[in-house]
Amino acid sequence: MSTLEGDLEEQQQRNLRLRADFENFRRRAAREYAGARDEGRRAALLPLLSVFDTLERALAAGSIDPEFYEGVAATQRLFLRALREAGAEPIESVGRPFDPTAHEAIATVPAEGVPPGTVAQENRRGWRLGRDLLRPAQVVVATEPEPVD
Amino acid sequence: MSTLEGDLEEQQQRNLRLRADFENFRRRAAREYAGARDEGRRAALLPLLSVFDTLERALAAGSIDPEFYEGVAATQRLFLRALREAGAEPIESVGRPFDPTAHEAIATVPAEGVPPGTVAQENRRGWRLGRDLLRPAQVVVATEPEPVD
Numbered sequence: 542m543s544t545l546e547g548d549l550e551e552q553q554q555r556n557l558r559l560r561a562d563f564e565n566f567r568r569r570a571a572r573e574y575a576g577a578r579d580e581g582r583r584a585a586l587l588p589l590l591s592v593f594d595t596l597e598r599a600l601a602a603g604s605i606d607p608e609f610y611e612g613v614a615a616t617q618r619l620f621l622r623a624l625r626e627a628g629a630e631p632i633e634s635v636g637r638p639f640d641p642t643a644h645e646a647i648a649t650v651p652a653e654g655v656p657p658g659t660v661a662q663e664n665r666r667g668w669r670l671g672r673d674l675l676r677p678a679q680v681v682v683a684t685e686p687e688p689v690d
Numbered sequence: 691m692s693t694l695e696g697d698l699e700e701q702q703q704r705n706l707r708l709r710a711d712f713e714n715f716r717r718r719a720a721r722e723y724a725g726a727r728d729e730g731r732r733a734a735l736l737p738l739l740s741v742f743d744t745l746e747r748a749l750a751a752g753s754i755d756p757e758f759y760e761g762v763a764a765t766q767r768l769f770l771r772a773l774r775e776a777g778a779e780p781i782e783s784v785g786r787p788f789d790p791t792a793h794e795a796i797a798t799v800p801a802e803g804v805p806p807g808t809v810a811q812e813n814r815r816g817w818r819l820g821r822d823l824l825r826p827a828q829v830v831v832a833t834e835p836e837p838v839d
Contacts, residue, residue: 543694545692545694545695545698546694548698549694549697549698549701552698552701552702552705553701555705556701556704556705556708559705559708559709559712560708562712563708563711563712563715566712566715566716566719567715570715570719570722570723573719573723574719574722574723574726575726577723577724577726577727577730578726578727578729578730578733579730580727580730581726581727581728581729581730581731581732581733581734582730582731582733582734583730584727584730584731584776584777585730585731585734585735585776585777586734586776588771588772588775588776589738589769589772589773589776591768591772592765592768592769592772595764595765595768596745596762596765599758599761599762599765602758602761603758604753604755604758605754605755605758606753606754606755606758606759609748609751609752609753609754609755609758609759609762610755610758612748612751613745613748613758613762615744616741616744616745616748619740619741619744620738620741622737623737623738623740623741624738626737627733627734627735627737627738628733628734
């Protein structure tokens with residue numbers, strides 16, 4: 542094989558490798574772009590979830606001013622809608638089987654009438670962002686009822 | 691020039707172009723990655739700004755239940771802190787010169803004692819996200835006072 546033939550082959554091999562590298566980079570860049578968007582949403586939404594919790598607790602306490610109370614309750618409904626519009630979705634927990642990918646068990650309680658391993662109580666609501674977990678729910682999990690002596 | 695020499699030169703040219711394209715793509719991908727994070731934050735924050743407005747209006751109306759009112763006012767302060775933590779910053783408008791990059795003029799009003807072109811009133815608060823505008827402020831701009839006959 543002449544030097545020219547060898548050089549040509551080398552250049553062709555380089556070309557193929559470069560194309561493959563480029564294609565891999567393109568795919569990774571597309572994945573990372575989507576990841577960066579979600580990361581931005583997550584960073585913006587996380588601190589706002591505790592604001593939602595606080596407003597919910599305020600509403601749960603009730604008020605002697607029905608007009609003002611209704612204004613705040615309407616704001617809370619708007620808040621939920623805005624969080625959903627931003628991609629966040631509340632997780633249903635109470636009465637569901639404990640799910641370690643969405644729930645954080647903070648205690649257990651012996652419970653009658655529900656299968657052991659069921660979520661008996663929710664102390665903090667969990668949220669998803671698309672398929673990912675934004676914040677786990679903090680829950681109390683049912684265990685076998687204590688035997689009666 | 692032999693065919694081999696021509697082929698070799700063509701391959702070398704191709705490789706150079708491919709390298710240049712790859713380098714450009716790499717640079718653009720890095721810029722877009724940074725943009726994607728901001729875009730995610732922007733998409734999450736925008737719908738929440740009107741929730742903040744609504745709660746602010748509810749508070750401005752006042753309440754005959756001081757305890758409940760104070761709970762909601764505390765939530766609003768927490769809300770502002772969470773928006774700031776997420777990167778959003780309210781824009782100061784009233785008393786400042788009209789700035790077309792941050793303000794949207796919805797009306798003018800003849801005003802004494804302030805230079806024409808000053809923001810006289812804010813109807814909707816504006817917000818920045820880092821260096822970018824998240825939402826312009828809607829403002830009323832002062833003009834020369836009407837001449838007295």
